Amino acid sequence: MxxxxxxxxxxxxxxxxxxxxxxxxNAFYTRVEQSNDAVAAIEIGADTDENQATAGQWPSFLPSALVNLGLDLRGGAHLLAEVQVADVYAARMDAMWPEIRDALRPERATIGTFRQQPGPEDQLRIRISNPEGMSRALEIVRGMARPIQSLTGAGSTDITVTSDGDVLTVQLSDAEKLATDDRTVRQALEIVRRRIDEVGTREPTIQRQGADRILIQVPGIGSASELKAIIGTTARLAFHPVVGRGSDGDASAGVGNKLVPSLDEQGIFYTIESAPVVTGEELVDAQPSYDQNGRPAVNFRFNTSGARKFGDYTAENIGSPFAIVLDDEVVSAPVIQSHIPGGSGIITGRFTVEDSTNLAVLLRAGALPAELTFLEERTIGxxxxxxxxxxxxxxxxxxxxxxxxxxxxxxxxxxxxxxxxxxxxxxxxxxxxxxxxxxxxxxxxxxxxxxxxxxxxxxxxxxxxxxxxxxxxxxxxxxxxxxxxxxxxxxxxxxxxxxxxxxxxxxxxxxxxxxxxxxxxxxxxxxxxxxxxxxxxxxxxxxxxxxxxxxxx
Structure with a gap:
């Protein structure tokens, strides 16, 4: 029945x-949203009377989860960015030079002296003084090639090594360029996602479009320029040996070096070695703080590998200046006073509290592997x-x-x-x-x-x-x-x-x-x-x- x-x-x-x-x-959307934001602010330390009052707008015993509104309903920012994948080729060549230099040094009796020569950014050219030893040089450098870890590049190596007279040329293979392009876009996608998540925006849309483009839509953010300020900075941190310092911005840096301006000192330029000692990729933490004079700064800490390199270099170069370079600008160039073990340090400069906080966020999220060019940007009110x-x-x-x-x-x-x-x-x-x-x-x-x-x-x-x-x-x-x-x-x-x-x-x-x-x-x-x-x-x-x-x- x-x-x-x-x-x-x-x-x-x-x-x-x-x-x-x-x-x-959802029937009291604005009130609940304001209450949730106030509760979140209180949890991170902003326990003010105003936040307490706002948090009390919605009873704590009731559910407070809301349906997030998308870009077309809430308004926000829309960006279409193109990753400049070719930038990575030059960085790879700069990073290879110290390895090749160290591998060729024991063979000076056979190949003679060798120097890096100017050439295209995606190539590394080395001139040797004894052309008869070229076959030995080729053998050593080709032995440094690594197999490509991708399905499309199976059986290929990451570099091609050729010679022309007394000049040895190293460049990335075509298969490695394809694999590098894919890795670069994937890495940029993940870092953009981390940076936006650090800011705490709701339900962003971050997805790959085509071979080298990224679509970014963030509801609730004020404008496209605000979103670009969060994700557009490359935030590539590196520590370079200093070769020289001067005021001539047109001076020749020499092969293997580069000329970069000072961020704080107007009209001052530093000549630094192109190959960094340590990079921001080896950072594991960065937090806003204050220096001994009470000025805003950023504390950083390296992983085990970076700490070892940082410690070894400071032990061997006491009394020499050491440039902290952020996006091809020297933030500071302190003289190494003593051995710095442990892999931690502080970045000082003319920062505001907001600058130091934003820099710490960018460094924690990681450096973009290549520059982003924004092809399309819209602000939806x-x-x-x-x-x-x-x-x-x-x-x-x-x-x-x-x-x-x-x-x-x-x-x-x-x-x-x-x-x-x-x-x-x-x-x-x-x-x-x-x-x-x-x-x-x-x-x-x-x-x-x-x-x-x-x-x-x-x-x-x-x-x-x-x-x-x-x-x-x-x-x-x-x-x-x-x-x-x-x-x-x-x-x-x-x-x-x-x-x-x-x-x-x-x-x-x-x-x-x-x-x-x-x-x-x-x-x-x-x-x-x-x-x-x-x-x-x-x-x-x-x-x-x-x-x-x-x-x-």
Whole structure:
């Protein structure tokens, strides 16, 4: 007969109440968002009266998770950046020179003296004084080649070594350039993600486009220029030996050296060795602090490898200046006073508190491997986002009201039961979106509107089956029971195929397509739940109270 166990009824209503509670903060979006931000500020130490008052705007015993609004709803910044992958080739050649120099030194008796020669940035040219020893030099340098660790470069080595008279030329192989380009873009993608995460923005979209481009969309940020300030700085930190210091910016640095300006001293230039002793890639931590004079500075710490190099160099070069170079500008060039073991130090300069904090964030996130060139930048104002929200509300309301009226006119009292379940369905969708921290976009709103139609479709199938069973079944209770039984397979078939489509869209799509897939997939689950369980519980409870002899659907 038509009955549902008590524990099942309790469980169904408990799920509905939980979903509505999770969705509740979205009805007070601005208040809850301000409260959450104040709580986060208090947790990191900003325990002010103003933050305490703001945090108290929303009761702590209630859920406070919100549905994040996407770029098209909240406003924010959109950037399309191109990674200058060729920059890495020159850095690789500069880094190889000390290794090759150390490998050739024991063979001076055979190859004579050798010097680095000027040439293209992606090549390393070395002239040897004894051309008869060229074969030995080629053998040594080719022995330094490493196999490429990628599927496309299997069986190839990372460098090609050739000779022309008394000049030996080293450059990256074509296969290594392809592998390097891919690694560079992947690394840049990860570092951009880290930098944005450090700032704490909500649900950014950061994805690769094509071979060397990155799409960055960050909701809620003030402008595209603000976003560029966060991610556009390369923040490449390195420590170089100082060759000389002067005021002539056009002076020749010499082969193997480079001329860089001072960040603090106007008109002063330093000649430094191109190959760094230690780089920022070996940093494990950087924190804003103050120097002994109370001025803002940045403390840093190297990993084991960097600490060993840093300690060895300072032990061997006491009394020599050592340049701290950030993005090809000398931040400071202190004289090494003593051996510095442990791999930690401090960067001082004319920093403000904000400068030192931002620099620490950039250094912790890591250096971009190559420069980013911004091809496209847009700032979407919050008023445009509000227009999208208003348009989405109107579209959803029109669809929702239309469906409610249709169900009420078509199925009478049973249509009203379906409408109650439909309202619960919308609440459950927003509760699940809040629970998983999903981002709602305009396509996501379209998914919700489509879900409303899907939920009604399931109820229509049930009610039509009940109508047919009323003509043949013995009594209304049996008709209702058989109606749900026979409609179940059709409801599951329709929704499972749609759910598979949503999964494929989520797996293969990106950005707005994923937003649509998430709301569609969650909506299918909630609509099946409300159509099969919630409406049935409501009808059973009504039937038990009224005990009608006949029913009209």
């Amino acid at each position: 038509l009955q549902i166990d008590l524990w099942k009824r309790v469980l169904i209503w408990l799920v509905c109440v939980t979903g509505l509670l999770l969705a509740l903060p 919050p008023e445009l986002g509000q227009d999208s929200i208003d348009a989405g509300k109107i579209a959803t309301a029109v669809a929702f009201i239309g469906v409610l009226v249709f169900m009420g006119l078509s199925y009478g009292l049973f249509g009203l039961f379906a409408n109650v379940a439909l309202i619960l369905n919308i609440g459950l969708i927003f509760g699940l979106l809040s629970l998983i921290g999903a981002t709602l976009t305009l396509p996501g709103i379209a998914g919700i509107v489509l879900t409303v139609g899907m939920a009604v479709d399931a109820n229509v199938l049930v009610f039509e089956r009940i109508r047919e069973e009323l003509k043949t079944a013995k009594g209304p209770a049996r008709a209702i029971e058989r109606g749900y039984e026979k409609a179940l397979s059709a409801i599951l078939d329709a929704n499972i195929t749609t759910f598979i489509t949503a999964v494929i869209l989520f797996a293969m799509g990106s950005g707005p397509v994923r937003g649509f897939a998430i709301t569609l997939g969650l909506g299918i689950m909630t609509s099946v739940f409300t159509a099969i369980f919630v409406t049935r519980v409501i009808i059973v409870m009504w039937f038990e109270r009224r005990r009608p002899k006949t029913i009209e659907v």
